[in-house]
Amino acid sequence: MGNLEQQENWNGPGGQSWVRYQERIDRAVQAFSAAVLQRLGARSSESIIDVGCGAGTTTLALAHAVGENGKVLGLDFSEPLLDLARKRCAALPQVSLQQGDAGQPRTERDFDALFSRFGVMFFDQPSIAFANLRRCLREGGRLTFLCWQGRDNNPWVSQPMACLLPFLPETPPPPAPHAPGAFGLADKDYTRAVLSEAGFKNIEIDPLTMDMTLGTEGVPSAVDFNMKLSPAAHLTKDLPPSTVKKIEAAFTELFEQHESQGHVTLPGSAWIVTGRV
Numbered sequence: 402m403g404n405l406e407q408q409e410n411w412n413g414p415g416g417q418s419w420v421r422y423q424e425r426i427d428r429a430v431q432a433f434s435a436a437v438l439q440r441l442g443a444r445s446s447e448s449i450i451d452v453g454c455g456a457g458t459t460t461l462a463l464a465h466a467v468g469e470n471g472k473v474l475g476l477d478f479s480e481p482l483l484d485l486a487r488k489r490c491a492a493l494p495q496v497s498l499q500q501g502d503a504g505q506p507r508t509e510r511d512f513d514a515l516f517s518r519f520g521v522m523f524f525d526q527p528s529i530a531f532a533n534l535r536r537c538l539r540e541g542g543r544l545t546f547l548c549w550q551g552r553d554n555n556p557w558v559s560q561p562m563a564c565l566l567p568f569l570p571e572t573p574p575p576p577a578p579h580a581p582g583a584f585g586l587a588d589k590d591y592t593r594a595v596l597s598e599a600g601f602k603n604i605e606i607d608p609l610t611m612d613m614t615l616g617t618e619g620v621p622s623a624v625d626f627n628m629k630l631s632p633a634a635h636l637t638k639d640l641p642p643s644t645v646k647k648i649e650a651a652f653t654e655l656f657e658q659h660e661s662q663g664h665v666t667l668p669g670s671a672w673i674v675t676g677r678v
């Protein structure tokens with residue numbers, strides 16, 4: 402998927418299901434979110450760009466951390482997600498939200514930090530996009546973001562996928578290495594090279610493994626969550642209802658093995674990436 406397809410997806414079905422499932426997505430990644438926000442350590446009066454801010458959950462957290470004397474600029478190219486972010490941030494004068502490609506050149510030069518929770522893996526020319534973002538930082542400004550490690554280190558994706566594949570008429574081809582998408586920055590050597598080419602210094606890439614909460618109301622809620630979001634939503638959309646039912650049964654069997662007191666969790670692994678201007 403190139404940049405245009407990403408824009409279409411996040412403005413279309415992908416963005417709409419993220420709006421619908423915003424609270425559950427936030428719950429799923431809550432542990433990751435807390436860790437990356439702590440690592441950024443946003444301070445009162447700072448100015449921060451939230452790249453690919455989506456529905457604005459981390460924009461809100463950053464706005465509270467910087468206070469009314471600070472500023473948070475949320476960038477995203479998804480209109481449905483930004484609509485929701487605008488509603489959620491309406492009472493916070495320190496927040497502004499802009500629609501557009503976050504990888505394009507910008508005029509700002511004085512931000513203290515660039516931040517992202519899973520919003521920077523979709524650039525089709527990542528070195529150029531990160532270089533443009535870097536120029537928005539003041540001297541000494543910092544970069545902190547979260548991106549996924551590879552599928553094999555993310556059982557919350559790979560195990561449901563293994564259940565689903567036998568039901569597809571043909572196995573989808575594996576994505577090209579480093580292709581824009583959720584796993585676009587999974588290769589840490591590649592990410593380091595991208596950031597270094599973009600002009601960042603002191604690059605650190607640390608692993609973070611935590612539980613992803615796929616449901617808090619029993620196995621059926623986790624099955625529903627999994628069916629409605631990518632990749633399952635995309636891969637099953639043209640299948641006959643009888644096949645979809647079989648896939649739901651396979652997910653049910655899987656999630657029953659990972660359920661405790663109504664919570665379905667599977668491990669996930671991300672990278673926390675930091676750098677400096």
Ligand SMILES: C[S@@+](CC[C@H](N)C(=O)[O-])C[C@H]1O[C@@H](n2cnc3c(N)ncnc32)[C@H](O)[C@@H]1O
Binds near residue numbers: 411518
């Ligand atoms: C996986 S979602 C993460 C959203 C949000 N950061 C969160 O954690 O809930 C990725 C977000 O990045 C946005 N995005 C991806 N590429 C982008 C780009 N080049 N410019 C602006 N937004 C982008 C998408 O529209 C989407 O909202």
